[in-house]
Amino acid sequence: MNHQALSSFIWSVADLLRGDYKQSEYGRVILPFTVLRRLDCVLEASKPDVLKEFDAKTKAGLNPEPFLRRKAGTSFYNTSPLDLVKLLGDQDHIRQNLYAYVQAFSPEARDIFERFDFHTQVERLAKANLLYLVTEKFANIDLHPEVVDNASMGLVFEELIRKFAEISNETAGEHFTPREVIRLMVNLLFIEDDDVLAAGRDVVRTIYDPTAGTGGMLSIADEFLREHNPRARLTMFGQELNDESYAICKADMVIKGQPVENIVAGNTLSEDGHAGRKFDYMLSNPPFGVEWKKVEKAVRLEHEQKGFDGRFGPGLPRVSDGSMLFLMHLLSKMAPVVNGEGGSRFGIVLNGSPLFTGGAGSGESEIRRYVLENDLVEAIIGLPTDMFYNTGIATYVWILSNKKPAARKGRLQLIDASSYWQKMRKSLGSKRKEMSTDHIDTVTRLFGGFVEAELVTVWDAAGTVQGEPQLISNGDKLPSVPEGGKIKRQPISRIFKNEDFGYTTITVERPLRDEAGNAVLGVKGKQKGKLQPDSNLRDTENVPLNEDVQVYFEREVLPHAPDAWIDTEKSKVGYEIPFNRHFYVFEPPRSLHAIDEELKAVSANIMKMLEELAE
Template sequence: MNQQSLSAFIWSVSDLLRGDYKQSEYGRVILPFTVLRRLDCVLETTKPAVLAEYQAKQAQGITPDPFVLRVADQSFFNVSPLDMKKLMGDQDHISQNLYSYINAFSPAVRDVFERFEFHTQIERLAKSGLLYQVTERFTQVDLHPDQVSNHQMGLVFEELIRKFAELSNETAGEHFTPREVIRLMVNLIFIEDDDVLSKPGVVRTIYDPTAGTGGMLSIAGEYLEEHNPKARLTVFGQELNPESYAICKADMLIKGQDVSKIVFGNTLSEDGHPATTFDYMLSNPPFGVEWKKVEKEVRKEHETQGYNGRFGPGLPRVSDGSMLFLLHLIAKMRPVSEGGSRFGIVLNGSPLFTGGAESGESEIRRHVLENDLLEAIIGLPTDMFYNTGISTYVWIVSNRKPEHRKGSVQLIDASGMWQKMRKSLGAKRKELSDGHIAEITRLFGGFKEAEADGKPISRIFKNADFGYRTITVERPLMENGKPVLGSKGKAKAKGKKVADAKLRDTENVPLSEDVEVYFKREVLPHVPDAWIDHDKTKIGYEIPFNRHFYVIQPPRPLEAIDADLKQVVGRIQAMLEEIAG
């Protein structure tokens, strides 16, 4: 059964729920039942051996769990003699037996169903007379990994969540990222490490602070397994949404990962992996979502811990918390002495330029650039994500830049690299093909300026090219045609011209340019009586991405414009003559 047919079959359960459940509530039933059936199928082949081992160890008075785990050949087990098909044999006691079956799972799996609040749904389905029918429907589909791969299962979960989010008017894109975008990000963070990753027995860690259903962690694992089956990737994550967390945890259980490293909670207010650093990281934090709910905790960490905490460089405006995740990931980078780190994060356009000099956003950019952490920014096409059509950017950040990248930042404009999807999914109408991913990866790996169709698509800048000084330009307060001089206040102001606040202005001067030279060239010719108040000078950083790829289209020759106008005038005159006639 292909992924679309499987999604359609599972979705058909909603026909049973219609009337007793609102559309927005379908996911509360269908998602946990899908997870349960998947786990049920995974354990099917080892079930007899597990039960035998469990009974034998109990008879010997030995704690059976570690022995049962080994026999199950998974990172979880179930010691109930029941399975979902056997539940069908006792319709009158379906709810009690289902409770018993779920409680016989190992603790990590029981936590998954607690996050789903599955017991509440079992009770509700039983009262509605639907529990047997729904359970029976799920027994009709085989979700064993031999029939449905982990990759395919991940796509099914994402499809279901997207549908439920649309029905609930929720933001589907907060829970997962399009798979081809993840593949691109994984390519970019691993590209320079192929030699290291190909060594047998290599162990690396990867972390996603906004793990969703675990797509980023899964694809990173698939990449490494494909390139080096002997390498091992240990995954860490944190997720705020209970359903997404439950799916992520279940997926990692099936893949044999240590699910204690997948933590539930808000990453910004309660770091689930304190004092832990990682080799690689990936994140797609929610776009433009305010952080007011966690403002107290974040400000406290910023003010009391400074650079010893995660948010030392500064805080963005409360209306958009995405740059807090950028700072969080930087704080999680493995020290250079221990091999360093590289991460990819998806951000909207706002973090590139929002906020003037010395604002929280500017200070964060300053910290990233002055510490030479930014390797590249890739501008993606619009309409790439399920919940928004806006422009998005992948930042590649590393504290172990190769020598040829040091002191520089590469900007890649991939906004024209896309193909139309056969069927739109929410706001997502475009996708990256394998060829597009390969081309962007090649541009990043090549680290050279490049053009396509006469337009730049890869440009390289020095870090300082994004910095500027905001200077304050003052002009004198005039009385009776003469400048007013200071007579009191600060000693250094005495006898000096008093500035007229109404005429005060600011200018942004690139860091690469001498302020006085700029002032003489750009300001004094227009306002000869002006001066700079150096005490008010501020340093800022912004990355005007689109400006660096803008190609000026020269205007058409005047003769061509004039000829067009004559044609239009001629047509208007002809029409007027027809009306008059």
């Protein structure tokens, strides 16, 4: 049974809830019961041995916990002889027995149901005489690991949560990361680390997601590494604000045998759950376009008191969008490079705003300045629109690293992957497009090869496209053009120096003049004898960092305003990454003669049709 069919089957439980629960409340019942049934099935085979061991160690006066984990073969266990199927045998006492069963789980598993507020839902179901019916429904679902593996179970959780988000009218910022986007990010994260991917090598690495959600990014990173090197071990860390998502993520980690204490609940920005820790790899898809007013006091305090010793040293973005705070949080978690060893690489999904919002001196510009001047950005990849479930806006994957290969030092690669998509057979919310495996592989090769490339399309004289567009990289020969045909070259990958994105904002002043047209001079203090600026004529110019300010001023300003000068005290350095501008290809409009001839032909055709109607 595939994950969509399985989630549809679980969704049928909603038919029982209709009337007693609002649509937006279905998830409060279905999600914890799905987790409970999964844990139930995982522990079924080892249950007899665990119960025997529990009795023996309890009678011997020993702490049974480590022995029970070993017998269960997982990081969790249950010491009750009950399971969901046995609960159905005593319909009159199902509520009390269900409580006893959940309480018999080990503490980390029990915490999952506390986060779901399971007790409240059990009471509510019992009052509505639905508890037995719902329990029966879930007891008949086969979620044994040999039938539904961990990867499929993750997809089931994601599908269910997406449905609940849709019917609850969640905001565009509350979205889930499509699996293909995570695969692309994971590919880009590991591609330069041959020592980790080499099969047969025993390596242990850490990975962290500060916005863990249901754990999808961590799970796919783990799967990717095991595919390439079964002997590699990835220890996962995360933090999640939403209790339900946290509970599902923790359930996933429990089932996989990961240390569950590594997944922390709480707001990453105001209470760092992994303070002082550094990680080898990091992934994040923070909520973008969501304000951070709730944590503003704590964030500003850290910025002002700790500066660069804290997480938010470079600057603070505007309160209306906190996504760049997560970027800085990840920067603070990068492991240092010592004698060429160590270091970190991370990927983060952001919307277009962090690329260019804010002028020189603003918080956003200062954050961009910090990452570019410290040579931390390896690449930015523009994704297709309509890729996420609850928002259709343009999104970008940033790859940052403090262990850049020699060829990448001082440079930033931009990849426009907005045309790499295929239409989905069925839309899922706002998600209408998906990236195929070939698309992901192409972008990965462009990044791994660190090459400039363009998509070349050939037309014949009749305007018909000849074959598929070809991806041409440095040194490749361009395809031949038919006689009378034409060729279009669309850049896909471009490489720039970091300073190409910097500029100096200069303030251009012009003198204040009296009624006679004479320049006004200052009469007091430091301004005495100096030309006074006219605020109405004040202007600013952005001068590229790689150009001399005075040379630019003399060339671009003085010919038009000979009396102007630069107020050097107001000069500021800024950075912006105008992504789309670097991939724009100008197409000259058709000639007026061609348009005129076409209009004449259309007019003649219309007159002919009118004449035929009049006959």
